[in-house]
Amino acid sequence: MTSNKITIAVDASGGDYAPHEIVKGAVKAAQKYKVDIALVGRKAILEVLVSHYWNRPGISIVAANQAIAFDEHPVNAIRGKPNSSIVVGVNMVQQSEAAAFVSAGNTGALMAAALFILGKIEGVERPPLCSIVNLYPTIPALLLDAGANADCRPRHLLQFADLGGIYARYVLDIEKPLIGLLSNGEEDTKGNHLTVESHKLMRQSKLNFFGNIEGHDIAKRTVDVIVTDGFTGNVVVKTVEGLGERFVRLRRYRRSLAPSSLLGGQALAQEVGQESLVKGMDYREYGGACLLGVKGNIIAAHGRSQAAAITNAIGLAIRTAEQQVSDKISQEVSPHDSAESDS
Amino acid sequence: MTSNKITIAVDASGGDYAPHEIVKGAVKAAQKYKVDIALVGRKAILEVLVSHYWNRPGISIVAANQAIAFDEHPVNAIRGKPNSSIVVGVNMVQQSEAAAFVSAGNTGALMAAALFILGKIEGVERPPLCSIVNLYPTIPALLLDAGANADCRPRHLLQFADLGGIYARYVLDIEKPLIGLLSNGEEDTKGNHLTVESHKLMRQSKLNFFGNIEGHDIAKRTVDVIVTDGFTGNVVVKTVEGLGERFVRLRRYRRSLAPSSLLGGQALAQEVGQESLVKGMDYREYGGACLLGVKGNIIAAHGRSQAAAITNAIGLAIRTAEQQVSDKISQEVSPHDSAESDS
Numbered sequence: 030m031t032s033n034k035i036t037i038a039v040d041a042s043g044g045d046y047a048p049h050e051i052v053k054g055a056v057k058a059a060q061k062y063k064v065d066i067a068l069v070g071r072k073a074i075l076e077v078l079v080s081h082y083w084n085r086p087g088i089s090i091v092a093a094n095q096a097i098a099f100d101e102h103p104v105n106a107i108r109g110k111p112n113s114s115i116v117v118g119v120n121m122v123q124q125s126e127a128a129a130f131v132s133a134g135n136t137g138a139l140m141a142a143a144l145f146i147l148g149k150i151e152g153v154e155r156p157p158l159c160s161i162v163n164l165y166p167t168i169p170a171l172l173l174d175a176g177a178n179a180d181c182r183p184r185h186l187l188q189f190a191d192l193g194g195i196y197a198r199y200v201l202d203i204e205k206p207l208i209g210l211l212s213n214g215e216e217d218t219k220g221n222h223l224t225v226e227s228h229k230l231m232r233q234s235k236l237n238f239f240g241n242i243e244g245h246d247i248a249k250r251t252v253d254v255i256v257t258d259g260f261t262g263n264v265v266v267k268t269v270e271g272l273g274e275r276f277v278r279l280r281r282y283r284r285s286l287a288p289s290s291l292l293g294g295q296a297l298a299q300e301v302g303q304e305s306l307v308k309g310m311d312y313r314e315y316g317g318a319c320l321l322g323v324k325g326n327i328i329a330a331h332g333r334s335q336a337a338a339i340t341n342a343i344g345l346a347i348r349t350a351e352q353q354v355s356d357k358i359s360q361e362v363s364p365h366d367s368a369e370s371d372s
Numbered sequence: 373m374t375s376n377k378i379t380i381a382v383d384a385s386g387g388d389y390a391p392h393e394i395v396k397g398a399v400k401a402a403q404k405y406k407v408d409i410a411l412v413g414r415k416a417i418l419e420v421l422v423s424h425y426w427n428r429p430g431i432s433i434v435a436a437n438q439a440i441a442f443d444e445h446p447v448n449a450i451r452g453k454p455n456s457s458i459v460v461g462v463n464m465v466q467q468s469e470a471a472a473f474v475s476a477g478n479t480g481a482l483m484a485a486a487l488f489i490l491g492k493i494e495g496v497e498r499p500p501l502c503s504i505v506n507l508y509p510t511i512p513a514l515l516l517d518a519g520a521n522a523d524c525r526p527r528h529l530l531q532f533a534d535l536g537g538i539y540a541r542y543v544l545d546i547e548k549p550l551i552g553l554l555s556n557g558e559e560d561t562k563g564n565h566l567t568v569e570s571h572k573l574m575r576q577s578k579l580n581f582f583g584n585i586e587g588h589d590i591a592k593r594t595v596d597v598i599v600t601d602g603f604t605g606n607v608v609v610k611t612v613e614g615l616g617e618r619f620v621r622l623r624r625y626r627r628s629l630a631p632s633s634l635l636g637g638q639a640l641a642q643e644v645g646q647e648s649l650v651k652g653m654d655y656r657e658y659g660g661a662c663l664l665g666v667k668g669n670i671i672a673a674h675g676r677s678q679a680a681a682i683t684n685a686i687g688l689a690i691r692t693a694e695q696q697v698s699d700k701i702s703q704e705v706s707p708h709d710s711a712e713s714d715s
Binding site: 276 | 587601610612653
């Protein structure tokens with residue numbers, strides 16, 4: 030960690046496949062991206078696992094002898110387990126020992142730790158999870174909030190739009206991101222109480238606001254940034270994932286009946302379009318969601334992440350850290366207008 | 373309409389492809405299902421269109437010289453246009469001249485007409501739209517509310533569960549339908565305010581309640597009946613539809629590059645699994661959603677319905693009418709407990 034390379038801290042105790050798949054994904058990421066990776070977790074087992082890899086430059090181990098389970102209450106867990114991988118990892122970001130922290134562990138605990146240890150950026154009320162929607166492989170879009178805030182107010186959605194715009198600019202390289210509000214109708218007046226009021230705020234704002242979009246606009250990539258509350262966002266992201274998984278399973282079954290050697294090369298090549306859509310529906314491809322609006326770069330990876338997903342989540346963490354997203358948000362986020370109604 | 377066959381009224385003026393595709397779909401349905409179909413719309417044009425078909429037993433025309441556009445305000449439209457196809461069609465159900473009414477027109481106006489003309493069944497507070505989720509072709513599931521009520525209270529969701537259970541029993545032939553509450557986490561305490569409170573009510577009820585389900589459970593078909601508010605339900609149904617449409621487009625493109633004659637028979641046969649999933653994501657296959665809890669059988673077809681979708685929507689209307697769903701709901705719906713909190 031004395032090199033000039035950035036260091037990404039990775040939670041080796043969080044997720045369904047920890048620690049083995051996390052270590053595998055981290056070793057791969059260190060090679061692929063030429064970064065330093067600090068594996069945070071139980072030292073003894075991590076040393077055994079890491080020693081298994083011949084080529085492991087850039088991998089270090091940081092001891093954290095506690096782990097937070099999936100069903101633990103987030104706030105209680107981070108208070109009661111100061112030596113948990115999540116608390117230690119977030120602390121590394123706070124101490125600038127790591128440029129970002131990636132965890133496939135308890136997302137609630139990760140968010141709570143980020144809020145308590147790093148704190149919110151001034152002007153940000155409710156940090157959202159920003160997910161990558163990758164249905165067009167060359168031009169991903171963003172969806173936020175993907176699950177951090179189940180109940181939201183209109184001003185929160187306005188702020189998600191602002192934060193998503195900043196993330197799209199720096200991480201997706203979109204100069205003037207187009208923002209859409211997810212609703213149940215495209216007309217301005219369509220929606221539930223939350224979206225109708227949010228629409229008005231967005232229309233009045235300086236955002237590059239497209240207006241309402243509907244569910245079918247997600248697959249059409251009508252906008253660069255899809256804004257919604259954390260409940261709807263979570264349901265939508267998981268619905269897409271679930272369909273993607275089912276496609277992958279059907280394809281596997283199909284291939285077990287007809288191995289690729291039996292399929293003509295042409296038929297296989299023509300599959301590419303559908304393949305990329307299925308890939309885009311797969312959380313393993315984008316790897317993680319970024320928690321926006323806290324003082325540090327935090328990536329929540331999927332609980333079921335295996336090595337490839339962890340490698341991709343680390344890639345997202347690197348891009349987020351290199352673009353100094355957290356700092357950019359501090360500088361650019363529109364201050365919360367406290368005069369606004371609390372509706 | 374003097375035969376013993378049931379009569380289904382069909383809105384020939386509603387939808388993007390009215391009246392041509394509606395007439396085509398209705399003629400097909402009359403042949404396929406051996407029912408009488410009353411096409412409701414502009415008489416002159418309908419007579420010309422119907423005369424085009426040689427074989428058209430069971431088709432009659434009911435004059436309705438007004439049409440309600442997609443962007444008209446539902447309540448104003450039905451008040452101002454008593455001779456619109458929607459008002460005339462719903463009146464036919466009210467007068468028992470038709471066993472069900474199918475419309476691909478302005479869904480809001482259709483629902484408003486149903487509420488005003490037919491009225492709600494006693495005990496039903498907020499009639500929901502019940503959509504067929506057809507991702508496993510042999511065992512469809514239901515999702516409700518698919519868009520009728522954007523803002524809901526916990527007791528409304530409890531009632532959607534009750535109504536969905538009745539519809540699943542009679543229309544899908546599922547003896548003891550399993551009910552799931554769509555949320556952003558499977559634990560009982562996960563959700564937004566609405567789902568957490570709804571969960572408690574469902575847990576205490578006599579429902580065959582599975583508990584919370586998540587977005588990925590939709591493709592897994594974890595439950596028979598998916599309960600959610602009309603905002604989330606609408607977004608989810610349209611998200612699935614949008615992905616289905618994109619698959620269909622990619623497949624068409626693929627086939628234009630490699631016509632099926634160039635693909636081996638085996639490769640094509642193996643496509644069947646994926647094919648059925650794509651079909652299940654396509655609104656044209658299930659045709660429509662049933663408005664539950666009004667005194668009559670009303671099917672809202674997709675605005676973009678072409679002939680095949682209309683034929684399928686009529687099929688759903690027939691099944692709904694034959695099973696006397698509206699009457700069954702009157703007899704079986706649990707009375708609304710007025711003592712319950714208004715939270």
